[in-house]
Amino acid sequence: MQTFDLEVRGLRALNETLHAQAGNTNQTVWEVINAKGSHAIAVGLDAPIEVNVKGSTGYYCAGMNSQATVHVHGSAGPGVAENMMSGTVIIEGDASQYAGATGHGGLLVIKGNASSRCGISMKGIDIVVHGNIGHMSAFMAQSGNLVVLGNAGDALGDSLYEARLFVRGSVKSLGADCIEKEMRPEHIEILRDLLERADADARPEEFKRYGSARKLYNFDVDNAAAY
Amino acid sequence: MKDKSAPAIPRTEPIQSATFSNPVNAEIRRAAATGIYDIRGGGAKRRVPHFDDLLFLGASISRYPLEGYREKCDTRVTLGTRFAKNPIKLDIPVTIAGMSFGALSSPAKEALGRGASAAGTSTTTGDGGMTEEERGHSTKLVYQYLPSRYGMNPTDLRRADAIEIVVGQGAKPGGGGMLLGQKISDRVAGMRNLPKGIDQRSACRHPDWTGPDDLEIKILEIREITGWKVPIYVKIGGTRPYYDTTLAVKAGADVVVLDGMQGGTAATQDVFIENVGLPTLACIRPAVQALQDLGLHREVQLIVSGGIRTGADVAKAIALGADAVAIGTAALVALGDNDPKWEAEYQKLGTTTGAYDDWHEGRDPAGITTQDPELMARFDPIEGGRRLRNYLKVLTLEAQTIARACGHNHLHNLEPEDLCALTMEAAAMARVPLAGTDWYPGKAGF
Ligand SMILES: Cc1cc2nc3c(=O)[nH]c(=O)nc-3n(C[C@H](O)[C@H](O)[C@H](O)COP(=O)(O)O)c2cc1C
Numbered sequence: 327m328q329t330f331d332l333e334v335r336g337l338r339a340l341n342e343t344l345h346a347q348a349g350n351t352n353q354t355v356w357e358v359i360n361a362k363g364s365h366a367i368a369v370g371l372d373a374p375i376e377v378n379v380k381g382s383t384g385y386y387c388a389g390m391n392s393q394a395t396v397h398v399h400g401s402a403g404p405g406v407a408e409n410m411m412s413g414t415v416i417i418e419g420d421a422s423q424y425a426g427a428t429g430h431g432g433l434l435v436i437k438g439n440a441s442s443r444c445g446i447s448m449k450g451i452d453i454v455v456h457g458n459i460g461h462m463s464a465f466m467a468q469s470g471n472l473v474v475l476g477n478a479g480d481a482l483g484d485s486l487y488e489a490r491l492f493v494r495g496s497v498k499s500l501g502a503d504c505i506e507k508e509m510r511p512e513h514i515e516i517l518r519d520l521l522e523r524a525d526a527d528a529r530p531e532e533f534k535r536y537g538s539a540r541k542l543y544n545f546d547v548d549n550a551a552a553y
Numbered sequence: 554m555k556d557k558s559a560p561a562i563p564r565t566e567p568i569q570s571a572t573f574s575n576p577v578n579a580e581i582r583r584a585a586a587t588g589i590y591d592i593r594g595g596g597a598k599r600r601v602p603h604f605d606d607l608l609f610l611g612a613s614i615s616r617y618p619l620e621g622y623r624e625k626c627d628t629r630v631t632l633g634t635r636f637a638k639n640p641i642k643l644d645i646p647v648t649i650a651g652m653s654f655g656a657l658s659s660p661a662k663e664a665l666g667r668g669a670s671a672a673g674t675s676t677t678t679g680d681g682g683m684t685e686e687e688r689g690h691s692t693k694l695v696y697q698y699l700p701s702r703y704g705m706n707p708t709d710l711r712r713a714d715a716i717e718i719v720v721g722q723g724a725k726p727g728g729g730g731m732l733l734g735q736k737i738s739d740r741v742a743g744m745r746n747l748p749k750g751i752d753q754r755s756a757c758r759h760p761d762w763t764g765p766d767d768l769e770i771k772i773l774e775i776r777e778i779t780g781w782k783v784p785i786y787v788k789i790g791g792t793r794p795y796y797d798t799t800l801a802v803k804a805g806a807d808v809v810v811l812d813g814m815q816g817g818t819a820a821t822q823d824v825f826i827e828n829v830g831l832p833t834l835a836c837i838r839p840a841v842q843a844l845q846d847l848g849l850h851r852e853v854q855l856i857v858s859g860g861i862r863t864g865a866d867v868a869k870a871i872a873l874g875a876d877a878v879a880i881g882t883a884a885l886v887a888l889g890d891n892d893p894k895w896e897a898e899y900q901k902l903g904t905t906t907g908a909y910d911d912w913h914e915g916r917d918p919a920g921i922t923t924q925d926p927e928l929m930a931r932f933d934p935i936e937g938g939r940r941l942r943n944y945l946k947v948l949t950l951e952a953q954t955i956a957r958a959c960g961h962n963h964l965h966n967l968e969p970e971d972l973c974a975l976t977m978e979a980a981a982m983a984r985v986p987l988a989g990t991d992w993y994p995g996k997a998g999f
Binding site for chain 2: 443488
């Protein structure tokens with residue numbers, strides 16, 4: 327395992343070093359110490375490496391991640407794993423706003439709670455939150471799965487497209503065009519797989535599914551108030 | 554009984570109301586019939602103070618001109634010299650503005666790349682991601698980073714020559730995008746990760762940052778992902794150009810792109826296009842002032858867009874302090890948009906040459922703003938590219954002609970002192986004297 331002291335060597339050196347790890351590297355496991363809430367830690371990675379960040383991170387940790395596993399042993403600031411393409415990002419603590427925003431793929435696991443706008447504009451990413459999520463989560467979510475073991479705040483799934491939302495606890499309110507939907511066997515399967523991969527102690531049958539009513543897909547004057 | 558000898562009472566002539574004009578009433582009827590605002594492409598059509606209201610003074614005894622065909626007038630510009638390892642070097646200070654694949658057909662995007670590359674300048678992606686055609690045919694490609702993040706991915710980010718964070722557009726500052734169902738073909742839907750045929754709205758605000766402090770961190774993230782190699786532009790719609798330019802620069806922008814209200818759009822509400830934002834002319838001096846106040850004029854470059862049509866417009870924008878300009882609508886016209894040869898078809902669509910702006914409907918007779926395979930096939934990207942290159946060359950030659958006449962051996966040496974204004978409004982906005990005076994509104998001491 328390679329240890330990288332962020333405080334001593336700086337952010338540029340960290341990302342440059344991690345970017346230099348090609349697919350066939352032997353140095354597959356990295357530990358980043360003295361994270362101290364720094365922004366843009368381990369962004370734009372594109373190799374099957376594992377990066378363990380000791381401490382909490384600032385904005386955009388693991389942004390645009392591909393292939394890599396980034397494990398934050400602390401909490402994450404805004405926009406963790408934003409626009410992730412593939413790979414896995416695990417947050418042991420809580421995550422701030424916009425966790426997993428616009429993510430195209432991969433798995434984001436938040437062991438604590440996530441704040442507002444979790445999964446905003448998500449485009450294929452899977453997000454599993456062990457705790458609760460804040461308001462306006464999955465706003466304009468396009469595709470992928472958002473799984474919440476706790477409760478969801480106001481306006482869940484506002485203006486969403488084809489993303490699937492699974493919530494075990496309560497939902498304070500649903501956003502425009504978001505409705506509860508029938509949980510079919512294929513959804514149970516998706517959920518079972520995600521819960522297992524996210525190391526989450528819950529049964530798929532305990533969840534409710536929410537998705538788009540698809541009423542805002544084409545303009546209709548009678549829905550004008552919802553736009 | 555009526556007295557036949559009495560003179561007939563003269564009748565007033567029917568008078569059209571200036572307030573309730575025929576076009577206004579037609580819009581009221583359209584709104585009443587449909588219940589939805591009018592959506593269209595293009596920029597503000599109303600007349601606003603513009604570059605036409607400025608004139609160059611030319612050289613005489615106090616300044617001497619350069620020989621038109623003999624003496625050099627350089628046109629090169631380098632963008633992104635502040636932080637990027639690889640700034641963009643262009644032969645001419647006219648770039649192609651961001652126009653989305655989706656709004657435009659892929660052959661049209663290809664033609665923009667071909668024409669821009671042949672003329673030694675850059676082109677820009679748009680809301681909808683980067684296509685192979687435009688990457689392949691553009692020697693310098695600017696990749697837009699928009700609120701929607703459609704098609705956004707690190708691979709394309711790293712094969713871009715610059716990244717443009719779009720905060721706003723002149724046609725719709727504060728507004729998001731829209732692409733109506735007719736244009737969401739399989740390919741467009743696939744790139745945007747959306748169902749086919751839906752009316753697609755793009756957000757007006759970035760999903761993962763708000764405000765200048767966040768923007769600074771966002772720029773840091775993008776630089777880290779791209780290894781600090783390429784310039785990062787920030788594009789703003791003209792509203793509060795002094796403050797927005799200041800904040801963009803403080804957040805770390807290498808280049809500020811400033812788009813005035815005449816700037817085109819693929820599809821926006823008409824009420825938005827016509828009523829929100831500042832005329833391009835009113836944007837430039839405050840933005841330049843902001844750069845000067847920060848001590849960064851010419852170090853952070855300023856690209857101005859919105860209604861640039863001629864080499865004179867290019868020269869005027871540069872004289873007011875821009876480093877380069879960007880063109881959208883004019884480039885489309887050069888490719889063949891609104892060409893009289895399609896008049897019969899424009900008539901069928903209920904419009905006429907020059908007024909066709911229903912680009913969002915995807916039925917463009919010229920095959921440029923459409924995803925319909927048959928219409929697209931009418932457009933030849935090689936010929937289109939050639940026409941765009943020619944047009945870009947003419948813009949450059951015209952701007953050089955003016956610069957030489959003003960005695961400058963580089964377009965960047967044009968300055969406000971070369972200009973005067975024809976109207977009080979233009980004098981106030983451009984801060985150049987009213988023609989024949991040494992005064993402009995707001996100038997101290999008068
Ligand atoms: C068809 C069309 C599509 C456009 N798409 C985008 C876009 O995707 N992103 C963007 O920032 N601006 C977009 N714009 C605005 C242009 O980048 C540019 O700001 C504007 O066209 C400049 O003004 P001009 O058209 O008067 O030259 C678009 C403009 C047009 C005409």
